[in-house]
Amino acid sequence: MPKKILLAPPENVMVRCENLVKIYKSKDVEVMALQGLDLTVERGELMGIVGASGSGKSTLLNMLGGLDRPSAGSLFVDGKDMLKFTDKDFIEYKRKTVGFVWQNNARNLIPYLTALENVEMPMMLSGYNNRRKRAEELLDMVGLSERKNSLPGQMSGGEQQRVAIAIALCNNPKLLLADEPTGAVDTKTANNVLEVFKRLNRETGVTIIIVTHDTNLSKSIDRVVSIRDGKTSSEFIRRKADLSDLSFEELGELRKAEISAVQEGSHEELILLDRAGRLQIPKDYLEKLGIKGGDRVRVELEEDKISIYRQ
Numbered sequence: 001m002p003k004k005i006l007l008a009p010p011e012n013v014m015v016r017c018e019n020l021v022k023i024y025k026s027k028d029v030e031v032m033a034l035q036g037l038d039l040t041v042e043r044g045e046l047m048g049i050v051g052a053s054g055s056g057k058s059t060l061l062n063m064l065g066g067l068d069r070p071s072a073g074s075l076f077v078d079g080k081d082m083l084k085f086t087d088k089d090f091i092e093y094k095r096k097t098v099g100f101v102w103q104n105n106a107r108n109l110i111p112y113l114t115a116l117e118n119v120e121m122p123m124m125l126s127g128y129n130n131r132r133k134r135a136e137e138l139l140d141m142v143g144l145s146e147r148k149n150s151l152p153g154q155m156s157g158g159e160q161q162r163v164a165i166a167i168a169l170c171n172n173p174k175l176l177l178a179d180e181p182t183g184a185v186d187t188k189t190a191n192n193v194l195e196v197f198k199r200l201n202r203e204t205g206v207t208i209i210i211v212t213h214d215t216n217l218s219k220s221i222d223r224v225v226s227i228r229d230g231k232t233s234s235e236f237i238r239r240k241a242d243l244s245d246l247s248f249e250e251l252g253e254l255r256k257a258e259i260s261a262v263q264e265g266s267h268e269e270l271i272l273l274d275r276a277g278r279l280q281i282p283k284d285y286l287e288k289l290g291i292k293g294g295d296r297v298r299v300e301l302e303e304d305k306i307s308i309y310r311q
Contacts, residue, residue, distance in 0.1 A: 009076050014175055014207040015041035015064065020073035022059050033059040035230035036073065046201040046208045051227035057211050058179065060227070064209065065100050065177050066090045078174050095126060099168030103180035108164035109152045115139060115163045116148040122170045138166040142196050158189035162196055178210045194220055
């Protein structure tokens with residue numbers, strides 16, 4: 001059988017995963033963290049990834065960040081096949097292509113350095129010229145110019161996280177990854193941090209992927225991918241309502257908060273078919289029909305829909 005040739009994705013695609021598999025081995029035990037995950041992220045997109053603990057979302061983020069290697073499947077980032085990466089390729093990738101924002105600020109920041117010095121540090125290690133000017137620009141970009149001489153312990157959790165974002169932007173990454181960036185802050189601060197990500201995405205065009213448990217945060221992102229049992233199970237696409245059909249009188253009857261809510265829109269859940277035509281049916285649907293994993297069901301094509309019947 002001829003070997004399958006993997007073609008690089010189109011230029012407008014930043015990330016493409018096909019049938020991605022990750023297996024962790026410990027003595028005689030194998031754990032399958034990813035079980036054939038498919039995902040496509042376009043350049044310049046800001047998207048979220050949600051999923052329960054153990055679903056595989058952090059495993060995926062680690063592979064996108066060059067911190068772990070896939071076991072099988074296909075993973076392209078910025079047109080490069082990461083399954084073919086050497087150790088040297090991974091070092092170059094982390095230096096020039098990807099930036100990472102961790103949930104734990106202790107992992108992002110050095111406590112005895114000021115905000116400015118923290119941002120300068122990775123540039124100094126990389127031999128970056130004019131790093132002081134660049135660090136000041138980055139802190140201004142995340143709205144922290146006035147806090148540049150403050151130590152992490154003198155800043156709020158949200159300010160520390162914005163310093164971490166500035167650090168992640170030091171290498172002018174094409175892809176910015178954030179692992180639970182608002183997990184340790186309150187709702188108001190979380191919204192402020194998200195606004196920083198949205199503004200950076202809008203102004204610089206950097207592709208951003210945010211892993212989060214925060215449902216309020218995910219509601220503010222146009223596209224959210226849900227991962228379950230190591231696979232992409234569904235996507236939530238935000239549909240913004242159109243107010244153009246409303247009359248002037250009808251618009252006048254809406255309060256400002258109501259107009260804002262309508263324009264924000266709501267998310268519609270779309271279940272994804274994998275490359276083999278398989279899909280994951282929502283658990284609550286199966287429970288309502290009394291269907292369990294491993295059960296046999298009857299599938300029929302009825303005009304313009306597919307119906308599933310319990311045996």
